[in-house]
Amino acid sequence: MHELPQQLANGLILGAMYGLIAIGYTMVYGIVQLINFAHGEIFMVGGFGALTAHLILPAGTGLLLALPLMILGGILAAVAVGVAAERFAYRPLRNAPRLAPLITAIGLSIALQQAIWKWYPDAKKARVFPQFKGDSIEILGATVQRGEIFLLVAAPLCMLALGLFVARTRTGRGMQATAQDPDTARLMGINTDRIIVIAFAIGAAFAAIAAVAHGLKYGQVDFRMGFITGLKAFTAAVLGGIGNIYGAMLGGVVLGVAEALATGYIEEIPGMTQFGGGSWKDVWAFVLLILVLLLRPQGLLGERVADRA
Amino acid sequence: MRHHSLLLLTTAITTGALTLSACGSRDDKGSDSDDGGKKTTVTIGLDAPLTGDLSALGQGIKNSAHLAITNANKNKEVPGVTFEFSPLDDQAQPTSGQQNTTKLAGDKNVVGIVGPLNSSVAQSMQQVAQANNVALISPANTTPDLTQGKDWKENNRKRQFSTYFRTATTDEVQGAFGGQYAYEHIKAKTVYVIDDQKTYGVGLAAAFSAKFTALGGKIVGTEHVNPEDRDFKAIVSKAKSTNPDLIFYGGEYPAAAPLSQQLKDGGLKAPLMGGDGMYSGDYITLNKKSAGDYATSVGKPVEQLDSAKKFIADYKAAGYKDRYEAYGGSTYDATWAIIQAVKAVVSENGGKLPTDARAKVVQALNKVSFDGVTGRVSFDQYGDTTNTMITAYQVDATAWKARHSAEYKR
Numbered sequence: 001m002h003e004l005p006q007q008l009a010n011g012l013i014l015g016a017m018y019g020l021i022a023i024g025y026t027m028v029y030g031i032v033q034l035i036n037f038a039h040g041e042i043f044m045v046g047g048f049g050a051l052t053a054h055l056i057l058p059a060g061t062g063l064l065l066a067l068p069l070m071i072l073g074g075i076l077a078a079v080a081v082g083v084a085a086e087r088f089a090y091r092p093l094r095n096a097p098r099l100a101p102l103i104t105a106i107g108l109s110i111a112l113q114q115a116i117w118k119w120y121p122d123a124k125k126a127r128v129f130p131q132f133k134g135d136s137i138e139i140l141g142a143t144v145q146r147g148e149i150f151l152l153v154a155a156p157l158c159m160l161a162l163g164l165f166v167a168r169t170r171t172g173r174g175m176q177a178t179a180q181d182p183d184t185a186r187l188m189g190i191n192t193d194r195i196i197v198i199a200f201a202i203g204a205a206f207a208a209i210a211a212v213a214h215g216l217k218y219g220q221v222d223f224r225m226g227f228i229t230g231l232k233a234f235t236a237a238v239l240g241g242i243g244n245i246y247g248a249m250l251g252g253v254v255l256g257v258a259e260a261l262a263t264g265y266i267e268e269i270p271g272m273t274q275f276g277g278g279s280w281k282d283v284w285a286f287v288l289l290i291l292v293l294l295l296r297p298q299g300l301l302g303e304r305v306a307d308r309a
Numbered sequence: 310m311r312h313h314s315l316l317l318l319t320t321a322i323t324t325g326a327l328t329l330s331a332c333g334s335r336d337d338k339g340s341d342s343d344d345g346g347k348k349t350t351v352t353i354g355l356d357a358p359l360t361g362d363l364s365a366l367g368q369g370i371k372n373s374a375h376l377a378i379t380n381a382n383k384n385k386e387v388p389g390v391t392f393e394f395s396p397l398d399d400q401a402q403p404t405s406g407q408q409n410t411t412k413l414a415g416d417k418n419v420v421g422i423v424g425p426l427n428s429s430v431a432q433s434m435q436q437v438a439q440a441n442n443v444a445l446i447s448p449a450n451t452t453p454d455l456t457q458g459k460d461w462k463e464n465n466r467k468r469q470f471s472t473y474f475r476t477a478t479t480d481e482v483q484g485a486f487g488g489q490y491a492y493e494h495i496k497a498k499t500v501y502v503i504d505d506q507k508t509y510g511v512g513l514a515a516a517f518s519a520k521f522t523a524l525g526g527k528i529v530g531t532e533h534v535n536p537e538d539r540d541f542k543a544i545v546s547k548a549k550s551t552n553p554d555l556i557f558y559g560g561e562y563p564a565a566a567p568l569s570q571q572l573k574d575g576g577l578k579a580p581l582m583g584g585d586g587m588y589s590g591d592y593i594t595l596n597k598k599s600a601g602d603y604a605t606s607v608g609k610p611v612e613q614l615d616s617a618k619k620f621i622a623d624y625k626a627a628g629y630k631d632r633y634e635a636y637g638g639s640t641y642d643a644t645w646a647i648i649q650a651v652k653a654v655v656s657e658n659g660g661k662l663p664t665d666a667r668a669k670v671v672q673a674l675n676k677v678s679f680d681g682v683t684g685r686v687s688f689d690q691y692g693d694t695t696n697t698m699i700t701a702y703q704v705d706a707t708a709w710k711a712r713h714s715a716e717y718k719r
Contacts, residue, residue, distance in 0.1 A: 002550045003546040003547070003549065003550050006546040006549075006575075007543055007546050010540075010542035010543050010546060011543070013542075014540055014542070117360065124360045124361065124364050125360075125361065125362055125363075125364045125365055125591070126362060126563060126591075126595060128594055128595060131597060133597075135574075136574045136575070136576070143574070143575055143576050145571075145574045217540075218539045218540070218567045218570075219566075219567065219570060219595060219596070219597065220539075220566070220567070220595050222362070224361075224537075225539075228537055259543065260542070260543040260546075263543035263544060263547070264543050264546060264547055277532050277533055277544075278503075278532055278533055278534040278535070278538065278541070278543065278544050279506055279533035279534065279535060281543070282535070
C-alpha cells in the first residue's frame with residue numbers, strides 16, 4: 001500500500017468538491033423532493049461567473065486579491081440562475097406529477113449548457129482559468145497543490161456555516177419545519193416559498209464555490225464540466241443519505257476516497273489486475289453505492305423517512 | 310419510501326440517453342445554387358469537430374480546407390468547375406459523423422468529403438461513404454486499422470474501403486517513431502504508459518510500447534483513463550511510485566493538459582510525451598507546466614517547408630480567427646487531392662463533369678500525385694499517404710519547437 005497518504009489526500013480533496021456540490025442536490029431534495037438535475041449546470045455557470053469576474057479585473061491583479069471577487073462573481077451568477085430556475089421552471093410545476101419537474105430539470109440542464117456554449121465568448125472549447133503560481137506543498141506525507149488548499153479551507157468553513165445556519169437561525173429552523181411537513185409549516189406561518197428559494201440559493205452558492213475550486217485545481221472551465229461532476233455529486237448525495245446536509249459531504253468524501261483507492265489498489269489484489277486502474281474507478285464507485293443502498297437504503301446518514309405518500 | 314428508487318433509475322437512464330442525443334449537428338447551410346448553363350458547381354464536404362474540446366484542431370481543419378477551395382476557384386484550377394464548401398460539425402462524436410456523412414452523401418453535388426479528425430469517428434463514416442461511393446479523405450486519422458484492417462500487426466494487411474484515403478501517416482509509423490525518439494534521443498529507459506481507451510489513443514500507445522521495448526526500454530506501468538476525466542491525481546500517485554524517465558500518453562490535449570500539470574504538481578520530474586493529438590497550441594495555454602513535454606506529429610513542421618510558405622502566407626492573408634494547428638497542411642493537401650482528382654476526371658471527359666463523377670473521382674484519387682504543402686501527396690495500395698515524415702516537438706517555454714524530423718521506414 002505505497003503512496004497511501006497521497007491517495008487518501010487525492011480522494012479527500014476530490015470528495016470535498018463533490019460534497020460541496022452535493023449540498024445543492026440534498027437541500028433541494030430535502031425540502032421539495034425534487035432532483036434538480038440542472039444543478040451540475042448551475043455549478044458550471046458558477047465557474048464561468050468566477051472567470052468573468054477575473055476577466056473584468058485589471059490584468060495583473062494578484063490571484064489572492066482577485067479570489068474573493070471571483071467567488072462573489074461565481075456566487076452571483078450561480079444564485080441568479082438557481083433562483084430564476086426555481087421561480088420560472090420549478091414553481092409552476094410544484095403540484096404537477098413528479099416526472100414533470102424532473103424532465104424540466106433535464107431540459108433546463110441542456111438549455112444552460114447550450115446557452116453558455118452559444119453566448120459566452122470563446123466557450124466552445126475549454127477556457128483557461130487562473131491558477132496559483134508556485135510549487136505544491138507537502139502536508140503529512142502527501143503533496144497538495146496550492147489551488148487545492150482553497151478547497152480544504154472552504155469546504156469545512158461552508159459546512160460549519162451551513163450547520164449553524166440550519167440549526168440556529170429562524171430561517172434555518174423554518175427550513176427544517178418545511179422539510180418535515182410543508183403543509184403544517186405553512187399553517188404555522190412559515191413562508192414556504194421563501195424557504196424554497198433560499199434552499200436553491202444556498203445550493204447554488206455552494207456549487208459556485210466548488211466551481212472556483214474546480215477552476216483553481218484543473219486550470220480550465222468548459223461548458224460540459226457540470227454533467228459528469230454533477231452526476232458524481234448527485235451520487236454522493238444519495239450515498240450520504242439524500243436530504244441530509246452532513247450526509248452529502250460525507251458521501252462526497254467517501255466517493256472521492258473510493259475512486260482514489262480503486263484507481264490505486266484494486267489491481268494489486270491477486271486476480272483483480274484487469275479490474276483496476278483509472279478506467280474502472282467509476283465502476284467501483286457505483287458498486288460501493290449499490291452496496292450501501294442494499295444495506296442502508298436511506299444512505300449513510302439518511303433518516304428512515306416514514307411513509308407520507 | 311416513496312418512488313425514490315424508481316425516480317433514481319429513471320433519472321439515471323434518461324441522463325445517460327441524453328449524452329447521446331444532445332449532440333446533433335447544428336450548422337445547417339443548404340448549398341444548392343446552380344447558375345444554370347455552362348458553369349458546373351460541385352461541393353466538397355467537410356466533417357470535423359468544429360465545437361467542443363477538440364475545436365481548436367477542427368477549426369484549423371475547416372479553415373485550411375476553405376483556403377484550398379478558395380484558391381482553386383480563384384485560380385480556375387479546374388476550368389468550368391466551381392467548388393463549393395459544406396462544412397459540418399461532428400463534435401468528435403461517431404454518431405454525428407455518421408449523420409453528417411449521410412447528409413453529405415445525399416447531396417448529389419458532393420464529390421468528396423474531407424475529414425474527420427478522430428479515428429473513432431472515421432470508423433462510423435467509412436461504411437456510409439463506401440455505400441455511396443463518395444471519396445473520404447482524412448487529414449488526421451492515424452489508426453492503421455482504418456486502411457489496413459485489424460490484422461496489420463500480423464502483417465496481414467488488406468485494404469478496407471476503396472473510397473477511404475488519408476494524408477496523415479499511421480500510428481504504426483508515428484508511435485514507432487515516438488518509441489525510437491524516446492529511446493534514442495530523450496534517452497529514456499523506463500516509461501509509464503497511459504491511454505484514453507479511444508481508438509487513436511490505444512493504437513498509438515501500443516505502437517509506441519512495441520517499438521520502445523523492442524529497442525530495449527522498459528514499460529514500468531500502464532494505466533487507462535476516461536477521455537472526459539480531468540482528475541488524474543490517483544494515477545499520478547501510482548506513476549510516481551514507479552519513478553519513470555518518461556510518461557507516454559495516448560490521447561488528446563483536453564485530457565493531456567491537466568494530466569501533465571498534475572504529474573508535475575505531484576512531484577514527477579519526467580516529461581509527458583504524446584502524439585499529434587497532443588500537438589496543439591491549446592495544450593500549452595491550458596497547461597502552465599507544459600515546458601519540456603514532447604509530442605510527435607505527422608509531416609515536417611509546415612513552417613520549415615518551402616512548399617508550405619505559400620500556404621502560411623495565404624492563411625494569414627485570409628484572416629482566419631483560429632490557427633491552422635497540427636492538421637492545416639495535411640487538410641489543404643487532402644482538399645487539393647480531391648480538386649486534382651476532379652480536374653483529372655473533367656479533362657478526361659472532354660472538359661465536362663461526367664455523370665458518375667463520384668466513382669471517377671475515387672479512381673482518380675488512387676493516381677493523384679502532386680507537390681503539396683506537406684510534401685509529395687500520393688496514396689499507396691491501402692489508401693495511406695506515401696509520405697511517412699514525422700517530427701518530434703518539445704514545449705520550449707511557450708511554444709512547440711521542432712526537435713527532429715525523419716522519414717520512418719517500416
